[in-house]
Amino acid sequence: MAVSLADITTLSRLAESVLPVPEPFVDLLPSGGLVRGAMLATAGPVAQSLAMALVGPLTQMGSWCAVVGLEELGLLAASELGVELGRVLVVDEADPTRWPATVDALLDAVEVVLVRAPSQLSAATASRLVARARGRGSVLMQVGSSGSLWPQSPDFTISARSLAWDGIGFGHGHLRARHVEVEVVGRRVGGPARHGSIWLPGPDGAISRR
Amino acid sequence: MGDVRVRTLVVRCPDWSVYAAQPGPSDPLVVVRANRVVACSMAARSAGVEVGLRRREAQRRCPEVKVVGYDPGRDLRAFERVAACLDEITPGVEITSPGMLSFGTRGPSRYFGGDEPLGEKVLDAVRTALDGRWPAYVGIADGFFSALRASHQAQVDAREAMVVPVGCSDEFLASHPTSSLLEVLDVADLVDVWVRLGLSNLGLVSQLSTGDISARFGPTGLAAHRVARGFDLRPLDLQIPEEDLSVSMEFEDPLDRVDRGVFAAKALAEQLNSRLSELGVGCTRVQVYARTQGGEELSRQWRHEGTLSDVALAQRVRWQLDGWLSPSSGARSVSPAPSSGLVCLSLTPLEVQPDSGRQLGFWGGESRIDERVSRAIVRLQSQLGTQAVRLVQIRGARDPAQRVHQSPAEPDGRLGDSCPVDAPWPGQVPSPAPAVVFEEPLRVLVLDEAGREVGVSGRGELSAAPAVIERPGCARRALIGWAGPWLAQERWWDNQSQRRRVRFQVIDDRNEAMLLCVEGGLWWLEAAYQ
Numbered sequence: 162m163a164v165s166l167a168d169i170t171t172l173s174r175l176a177e178s179v180l181p182v183p184e185p186f187v188d189l190l191p192s193g194g195l196v197r198g199a200m201l202a203t204a205g206p207v208a209q210s211l212a213m214a215l216v217g218p219l220t221q222m223g224s225w226c227a228v229v230g231l232e233e234l235g236l237l238a239a240s241e242l243g244v245e246l247g248r249v250l251v252v253d254e255a256d257p258t259r260w261p262a263t264v265d266a267l268l269d270a271v272e273v274v275l276v277r278a279p280s281q282l283s284a285a286t287a288s289r290l291v292a293r294a295r296g297r298g299s300v301l302m303q304v305g306s307s308g309s310l311w312p313q314s315p316d317f318t319i320s321a322r323s324l325a326w327d328g329i330g331f332g333h334g335h336l337r338a339r340h341v342e343v344e345v346v347g348r349r350v351g352g353p354a355r356h357g358s359i360w361l362p363g364p365d366g367a368i369s370r371r
Numbered sequence: 372m373g374d375v376r377v378r379t380l381v382v383r384c385p386d387w388s389v390y391a392a393q394p395g396p397s398d399p400l401v402v403v404r405a406n407r408v409v410a411c412s413m414a415a416r417s418a419g420v421e422v423g424l425r426r427r428e429a430q431r432r433c434p435e436v437k438v439v440g441y442d443p444g445r446d447l448r449a450f451e452r453v454a455a456c457l458d459e460i461t462p463g464v465e466i467t468s469p470g471m472l473s474f475g476t477r478g479p480s481r482y483f484g485g486d487e488p489l490g491e492k493v494l495d496a497v498r499t500a501l502d503g504r505w506p507a508y509v510g511i512a513d514g515f516f517s518a519l520r521a522s523h524q525a526q527v528d529a530r531e532a533m534v535v536p537v538g539c540s541d542e543f544l545a546s547h548p549t550s551s552l553l554e555v556l557d558v559a560d561l562v563d564v565w566v567r568l569g570l571s572n573l574g575l576v577s578q579l580s581t582g583d584i585s586a587r588f589g590p591t592g593l594a595a596h597r598v599a600r601g602f603d604l605r606p607l608d609l610q611i612p613e614e615d616l617s618v619s620m621e622f623e624d625p626l627d628r629v630d631r632g633v634f635a636a637k638a639l640a641e642q643l644n645s646r647l648s649e650l651g652v653g654c655t656r657v658q659v660y661a662r663t664q665g666g667e668e669l670s671r672q673w674r675h676e677g678t679l680s681d682v683a684l685a686q687r688v689r690w691q692l693d694g695w696l697s698p699s700s701g702a703r704s705v706s707p708a709p710s711s712g713l714v715c716l717s718l719t720p721l722e723v724q725p726d727s728g729r730q731l732g733f734w735g736g737e738s739r740i741d742e743r744v745s746r747a748i749v750r751l752q753s754q755l756g757t758q759a760v761r762l763v764q765i766r767g768a769r770d771p772a773q774r775v776h777q778s779p780a781e782p783d784g785r786l787g788d789s790c791p792v793d794a795p796w797p798g799q800v801p802s803p804a805p806a807v808v809f810e811e812p813l814r815v816l817v818l819d820e821a822g823r824e825v826g827v828s829g830r831g832e833l834s835a836a837p838a839v840i841e842r843p844g845c846a847r848r849a850l851i852g853w854a855g856p857w858l859a860q861e862r863w864w865d866n867q868s869q870r871r872r873v874r875f876q877v878i879d880d881r882n883e884a885m886l887l888c889v890e891g892g893l894w895w896l897e898a899a900y901q
């Protein structure tokens with residue numbers, strides 16, 4: 162029952178400035194994780210899976226994640242990708258006039274907020290939300306951003322393309338594992354785009370390097 | 372989760388607040404908190420006053436009653452003397468609340484030759500400390516709650532002690548009323564519901580399955596259920612620090628006044644808490660140790676329902692020192708009375724837990740929802756409506772598709788009516804699950820190489836290999852793989868509402884995968900593996 166000081170320290174990772182992500186992403190993201198106060202975007206045809214994969218470890222560690230206006234997000238898939246569903250708050254998008262206040266309130270309360278970039282976000286609103294995230298040390302993640310609907314560019318954008326699915330044939334088998342090529346670009350990357358080859362998910366359901 | 376039933380001895384002095392207020396022997400007295408009576412003296416009782424009455428009502432029933440305000444400091448100071456008298460018997464005395472203390476019996480029971488002799492010894496000591504002026508009841512059983520109930524049973528049976536034999540606590544608790552949970556958990560609403568459902572005693576409560584309790588009553592219900600079954604309830608994320616995290620101070624000039632000691636204690640408490648908060652934890656159980664120049668030592672353990680703040684820590688030191696250093700009136704303490712000033716004071720955290728908002732505490736039926744999140748939920752629901760903010764659970768169900776549920780979030784952690792989400796397919800499509808599930812399936816066209824729509828027989832056989840998929844508003848995509856069929860016939864017994872659906876997985880030439888469903892000859896896009 163007794164735990165060492167190291168174990169007690171893990172309880173307080175919440176106090177650290179970088180939230181953990183699955184291992185294969187560590188080398189791809191600036192600072193090796195989700196920096197508190199950051200605004201990032203997931204894009205491309207694997208955007209939703211990327212978003213869910215990224216928030217898995219931090220929810221396992223006790224942080225909360227809110228999802229706003231992403232009604233189509235598959236929660237069973239989230240759970241399979243490692244998200245602790247007991248720390249997920251699902252909020253309807255409701256009407257657009259309430260959206261900024263809703264996201265604002267959530268940035269205040271949880272560590273990560275997943276949003277779908279709504280159309281016509283004013284510069285003022287966007288800056289206010291980014292400032293709120295920075296001030297509270299929470300992470301604002303646009304999921305599936307298509308084009309630049311946010312007036313400001315995110316700290317980085319992570320996208321992936323699906324290279325191959327294992328397990329499915331021509332009239333037999335079933336989707337079992339997916340091999341994706343991840344790309345991370347953005348001003349915080351500090352250099353050329355980073356690339357990585359990842360199982361998302363792998364044959365055993367886990368996210369791993371390929 | 373720590374399914375533990377530590378054999379425990381509880382000493383309970385009923386209506387302790389009254390004793391601490393020191394009425395004359397036949398004075399009617401009530402202790403009032405938030406305008407309600409929380410304790411009353413015998414004389415007040417015989418005039419018809421009961422715990423729970425409003426102050427006005429009590430005064431109406433007993434016009435000459437003396438009303439005293441609730442003062443936990445006064446109560447604990449007085450009770451410290453009772454705790455002190457047991458120091459010779461065991462070092463692990465834990466003051467749970469004024470008038471109630473407990474300790475594990477393993478060592479002492481062996482030393483004194485059994486539970487009964489131990490109980491006798493404890494009663495002797497307590498009687499001495501109280502000078503016979505106040506009753507005390509001892510209960511010994513497996514687990515704190517059972518021992519507490521045993522002490523109540525002793526009082527009911529007009530005995531001073533009751534020992535529930537090892538392994539018999541379940542049987543013993545079964546006949547106790549459900550309302551007895553209120554003494555240790557703040558679950559009035561829950562108890563109300565259970566009683567109305569016919570669960571009038573703990574035996575009936577314990578017969579419910581944890582799955583049912585969890586689904587219907589949430590974490591609060593689970594906690595109460597555990598206690599009803601006699602299990603010790605500890606905060607679920609309790610940690611016992613292995614490293615020595617204690618802080619201490621030595622005084623060159625021995626402190627001879629309590630308030631100087633308290634001043635030092637406050638500084639120590641700040642030191643301890645800042646050390647703990649660097650680690651992201653707070654202290655729920657602390658040991659306060661004091662030593663005088665003459666070598667007398669006093670060590671006392673204190674438990675708190677949340678984490679102990681600086682002020683709370685310093686307060687406990689005050690109570691402990693007050694009881695020890697100040698000349699006491701009447702009661703004699705067994706601990707050697709200090710002959711000189713304090714030279715050493717130390718605080719040792721014995722149990723810690725993550726210090727992030729409300730936790731499931733022994734005294735609170737609160738949920739594990741972080742306080743910040745809780746407040747955000749309330750705020751958002753007032754603006755968007757209760758249904759707009761939901762929590763998610765995975766519930767055990769035969770059907771994988773029924774497993775993920777969303778329920779409107781209640782701020783106290785209870786969940787409103789839940790409904791399954793996500794998977795309209797009855798669990799027949801193997802994992803991994805698709806990352807995007809469309810709220811309304813989209814009509815698509817699936818064509819073969821010749822450009823004809825692909826048909827599906829009742830048994831899921833395709834008329835031709837699917838080669839192209841056309842989504843409204845999207846470019847045509849060639850299909851390079853497909854799998855299935857997965858047949859799902861729902862409500863097959865009902866000719867009217869029976870639905871026959873066949874599902875297929877397909878991947879297009881960009882290796883993007885989709886879940887399609889054929890029903891009534893039409894193809895639908897249900898989900899995508901994005």
